[in-house]
Amino acid sequence: MWPMWEVTMMFSITLFKKEVRESRWKIIIGLIIFIITAVSIPFTFKYVKELLPMIPELPGLEGFDRYLANYNIYTWSQWNGKNLYQVGTILAIIVGMNLIAGEKVSKTLEFLLARPISRSSLYFTKFSAGLLSLGLVIFGSTVFLYILSVIMGYELLAGDLFISTLITFIGFIFIFTLTFLISTVLDEPVKVGLLSAFVLLLLAIPGWFQKTRQLSVFHHMSAAEYFLEGKFPFLPLLAVLLLSAGMYYVGIRIFEKKQP
């Protein structure tokens, strides 16, 4: 039975399975929402392109037609540039907020800690399960979008789409790790979600101003530089990943001392 025993040193398969099972509705509903959003893109492209010349100039819509230049750019503007990262942020918060705080609320944390699993592998396993859930939804729906677009006869650059989505996903890692950290500190999932949303809102502020845009995670998540300018934002993404690692490290230190 037990080559598995060595694996539990860093990672627990049985815990991982439980976490994924507990998140299954989040995955399913997330997929449904994203797939619906994905579906809207090829369908709306044609109609919006036709309608736009007919609509009088509306404030905020100036320059919009450049996003309609081709299907690729339209997809980007609707997907990575907007819906993916906005709805995805909410999903990342929802997936992350329950992970530790939820165990505290249901009082099962002590039960879990009484098992032969180290706190660090417990933490890592939950973290991985959350990321996997997010990944499934994000990449799954992106693949769906690609396939649907092709079926409907549009030309979509797979490579660009994938890389942009990867960039967006790195941003999600940041958001998820932040929420996970807060879930380790606060004891109620809802509070965790709200605090995380609040912090992210503050972090979004730099993105509203041209000068400080570089400081906003969301700006980078949208993969704008890559898509529009062809520059892969190495440095910003590295910074995001380092910050995420830092938050993970802080989270694990806090978790080591946590009383169930």
Add this chain to the structure above:
Amino acid sequence: MVLAVETINLTKEFNSFKAVDGLNLQVPEGSVFGFLGPNGSGKTTTIRMLLGITKPTSGEGKVLGLDIVKDSLNIRAKIGYMAEVPEMYGYMTGEELIRFCRGFYPSWEDGLVKKYSELFNLPLKNKISSLSKGMKSQLALIIALAPNPSLLILDEPTSGLDPIKRVQFLNIIMKEIVGTGKTVFFSSHLLSDVERVCDRVAFIKNGRLVKTDSMDKLKTQEKIIRAVFQKEPPPGFFEKPGIKKVQREGNGYLISVEDNFEEIFEACKKMPNFLIEVIDQNLEDLFVAYVGGDNDV
């Protein structure tokens, strides 16, 4: 003597409140050890430290020879544990929870799980949230026994069970663990249960160990001698080793003995007396004597 559990000056402080205060506990391997104390005396905190769920503020502890701070993962692999209130995942069925727990342990006795879930008549396909408290305790016991642990740590395992189930519970613990070199360490308020099965007990109060001894020694040595002497005993009579307290009772005395009972009793009988009587102390009497007191109404 090989010790299954040993603590040396184990202390846990929460914001200057000492929940466990310099505890020196010794649990011999193969014994059934009762850990007794009033609510809030530090029993659960001690158990949590032994399991590595809580870290001690100072002091050391060893479980099955392993350090509770450095080797707590290995300790938990060898221990079966039942919490006072078994909070398990309510949304899972019994079967699912068993399968979940199984994945954590290097060894697991499927046969034992089957045997006892049938004996207890547990509806394993039902959600745990729908089980009665007694059934939850039974399920928790099965999960504690299944990894074939060398040490069973139980926190108030039988509270919440009816008298028949309690006997059944203890019986199963006796069958599976005792007599095979394994150890049982349990805290309980149900002193009659403790009296039946424990061979050693420890009394804890305010986080400190107040008394620890074998059950048989407690029963044979802890007595109160009621004596009405014909005249005052000579000075120094009451200083004999083993006498812990002397109270006047009308014309006579109540002599509380904790050791050297036979000697003291003989000495009392030799003194000219109107009455010498032995009052036995049961565990409840001892519990009140050693850990009662502060908050008596």
Add this chain to the structure above:
Amino acid sequence: MVIMCQQPRPLDTRELIILIAPQIFSFSLHFGHLKLFNLHGIFIAHCITVIVQQERRGMKLHFYLQPSSGVPIYKQIIKQIKHAAAGGLLSAGDQLPSVRELSEDLTINPNTVSKAYQELERDGIIEIIHGVGTFVSKGNIFMEEKEKEGLMKNAVKQLFTEAYHLGFSFERLKGLFLEAYEDAAVKGRKGD
């Protein structure tokens, strides 16, 4: 006051009850009544009764154990087996339950049963034959007369102590004594 059947022969249920009843009387005197004087007041008796099958003779030996008494359980077991052997309830060669069996039936620590059996073996009351079982010794199954007298003396002494505390005169006590004796004797005769 206490009648012990001296004849080692198969007993039917009624005889058994008659035999046991006075023993309860004496046991309660030992373990129970002292508690009346106990300042704590309420005497809670936890009695565990078990019926231990004596396969070979189809006779059942009741163990009355009180875990809450001040007497260690192993001593209670020793006493009851000694009394049963001396009184004829157990005969030479009768098989006793194994340590495991008895501890499971009574739900007590098997070490306790072990301890009792070891002491009984040391005193020659029983024999433990490894791999076969535990048996009442073929020799010495009757208690030394001296020991029996010592036990009765103690019982009588407790009785007097209790009477003293309750303020019973000697005459009154005598009356009770004779009454109880008549009662037990009558029951014993009925069983003959």
